[in-house]
Amino acid sequence: MAEGAALRAVRSCLAVFPREARELGLMESVPYLDRPPSPLEFYREWVSPNKPCIIQNAINHWPALKKWTLTYLREVVGPKVVSVAVTPNGYADAVFQDRFVMPEERQMPFMDFLDIVEKKVTSPNIFYVQKQCSNLTEEFPELVCDVQPDIPWMSEALGKKPDAVNFWLGESAAVTSLHKDHYENLYCVISGEKHFLLHPPSDRPFIPYELYQPATYHVSEGGSFEIIDEKTADKVPWISLDPLNPNLEQYPQYAQAKPLQCTVKAGEMLYLPSLWFHHVQQSHGCIAVNYWYDMEYDLKYSYYQLLDCLTNAVKVL
Numbered sequence: 001m002a003e004g005a006a007l008r009a010v011r012s013c014l015a016v017f018p019r020e021a022r023e024l025g026l027m028e029s030v031p032y033l034d035r036p037p038s039p040l041e042f043y044r045e046w047v048s049p050n051k052p053c054i055i056q057n058a059i060n061h062w063p064a065l066k067k068w069t070l071t072y073l074r075e076v077v078g079p080k081v082v083s084v085a086v087t088p089n090g091y092a093d094a095v096f097q098d099r100f101v102m103p104e105e106r107q108m109p110f111m112d113f114l115d116i117v118e119k120k121v122t123s124p125n126i127f128y129v130q131k132q133c134s135n136l137t138e139e140f141p142e143l144v145c146d147v148q149p150d151i152p153w154m155s156e157a158l159g160k161k162p163d164a165v166n167f168w169l170g171e172s173a174a175v176t177s178l179h180k181d182h183y184e185n186l187y188c189v190i191s192g193e194k195h196f197l198l199h200p201p202s203d204r205p206f207i208p209y210e211l212y213q214p215a216t217y218h219v220s221e222g223g224s225f226e227i228i229d230e231k232t233a234d235k236v237p238w239i240s241l242d243p244l245n246p247n248l249e250q251y252p253q254y255a256q257a258k259p260l261q262c263t264v265k266a267g268e269m270l271y272l273p274s275l276w277f278h279h280v281q282q283s284h285g286c287i288a289v290n291y292w293y294d295m296e297y298d299l300k301y302s303y304y305q306l307l308d309c310l311t312n313a314v315k316v317l
């Protein structure tokens with residue numbers, strides 16, 4: 001087959017395939033489970049087919065649901081110094097000026113951060129406790145007893161414990177840009193709500209996923225932000241497209257993608273399967289805890305890698 005014909009065949013395959021995957025998956029919205037599942041049921045119905053769902057009544061027994069007000073957190077964590085992501089625009093880990101820009105990781109007393117969230121102190125910048133890497137256990141050990149160290153039915157279903165348990169608390173202006181992770185993610189909202197926009201991995205041909213020079217925000221002496229390149233670090237694959245306001249002139253193929261949107265309320269848990277692209281917004285002062293279980297690097301992973309390679313090849317040729 002001539003090169004041109006082969007290229008056309010791959011292109012048409014990449015255009016048809018995500019639609020077929022969507023039709024077979026038959027998912028117009030994120031389904032709800034009204035009780036926590038058994039490990040077998042969860043593995044069979046959700047993890048293996050790589051489908052998201054929202055689970056209700058799974059964390060009602062956590063003391064955190066009743067206890068974790070901002071006042072309580074102020075009492076318990078108080079002046080302790082914790083890591084807070086600070087940005088000028090609310091986007092920590094996002095593409096800006098053709099770079100992948102990470103937040104300033106500011107070490108500050110937790111109560112000073114709460115003063116900003118509660119608007120007792122004003123700041124032109126946006127603050128978000130979002131360090132990941134198990135910041136719940138590493139930075140907030142005094143809160144651990146109010147939740148569970150893992151989700152027993154998930155640990156049983158996957159045969160392993162989570163790699164990380166993370167604590168999230170931030171301003172409504174703090175937004176997580178579109179990306180994907182290699183984790184099976186159980187995302188539990190304790191207070192407020194989170195808004196997720198999701199794309200299945202099969203939408204990869206429509207999503208502009210490119211390599212960017214990593215950089216970090218630094219606050220200069222005058223208080224303004226500078227973007228400093230991390231010169232020795234490898235380039236980072238990320239998505240510059242804003243799915244809430246996509247630039248279809250720049251990325252016309254995104255018009256064919258079909259996001260799912262859902263709101264996860266206090267007391268609910270989202271199962272966000274590995275490799276799903278997600279963009280996250282939140283109500284002001286929303287508190288959440290999530291569990292990252294490493295994915296199996298099985299056929300699903302290989303299939304995604306193939307799709308990624310083909311998408312890149314068609315773009316480059």
Ligand SMILES: O=C(O)CCC(=O)C(=O)O
Pocket residue numbers: 168175176181185187194278280281290
């Ligand atoms: O809650 C957020 O802002 C982001 C969560 C997220 O991206 C994740 O858990 O992978």
